């Protein structure tokens with residue numbers, strides 16, 4: 045059992061938990077994830093470790109309520125316990141000192157990119173963060189990003205805060221202005237693909253963090269299979285970080301829809 049020490053609600057569908065999980069916190073590295081099973085009858089769902097603190101023995105998860113499990117979890121409050129937590133899982137992000145690295149978070153992808161940003165900064169890189177939200181109301185963690193970003197750009201789709209438009213606009217501008225050594229993009233698949241297409245002509249190494257449907261999280265079931273260049277990879281053990289220029293995004297987007305029908309039924313039943 046893992047206790048929820050703190051809960052914050054960022055929007056009607058976005059919330060944060062700080063969980064007491066000393067073993068996971070001690071072993072966690074930026075880029076890794078956990079698999080949560082919140083009660084006896086729940087499914088197992090993967091969630092990125094958005095922050096961790098070995099001293100306090102805590103990990104932080106930022107969750108979007110998109111279906112039955114994540115909506116049910118949103119009803120849990122401080123002091124409640126979740127049943128199971130497996131992790132840390134996946135390969136840690138590859139982080140070394142770079143002259144200039146651009147970290148792009150789209151929507152909920154802002155949370156998982158935070159520990160990667162922090163690690164790049166602590167290693168001495170010049171860090172530029174681009175955070176994209178749909179509207180000002182969806183924004184979160186601006187202060188956390190300010191602390192580790194040499195430059196911070198915020199975009200909103202509707203222009204209610206920061207620059208109006210998509211994250212690819214400032215990305216293209218930065219590429220035109222200076223030398224970028226690496227781009228790391230985390231967010232919706234369409235956003236990660238768009239970022240990879242902007243950097244491709246310039247040959248800028250671009251890392252994306254994939255979120256295919258996972259079941260066991262240990263490389264056994266094959267659910268998280270993705271095609272990367274000529275290779276078949278399993279996101280849970282080979283990733284989640286992958287080379288954005290080699291990922292077959294079309295295949296991944298199709299595979300992501302394969303349980304649509306059952307997800308809708310579960311969601312509807314939960315609402316009744």
Ligand SMILES: Cc1cc2nc3c(=O)[nH]c(=O)nc-3n(C[C@H](O)[C@H](O)[C@H](O)COP(=O)(O)OP(=O)(O)OC[C@H]3O[C@@H](n4cnc5c(N)ncnc54)[C@H](O)[C@@H]3O)c2cc1C
Nearest residue numbers: 089090091092106107108111112113114255256257258307
């Ligand atoms: C490595 C990884 C890290 C992730 N990190 C986060 C995170 O930090 N915060 C967050 O809110 N979400 C994260 N996700 C997505 C999250 O796991 C799904 O949103 C969640 O499983 C949805 O479950 P549900 O029952 O609420 O919704 P459902 O209605 O069951 O599904 C809604 C959508 O979520 C996706 N999904 C469903 N089941 C899974 C599954 N077992 N594995 C992956 N995707 C699934 C599908 O695209 C589906 O269409 C991550 C996924 C992966 C693979």
Ligand code: FES
Nearest residue numbers: 259261263266280
């Ligand atoms: S989730 Fe089963 S192989 Fe990756």
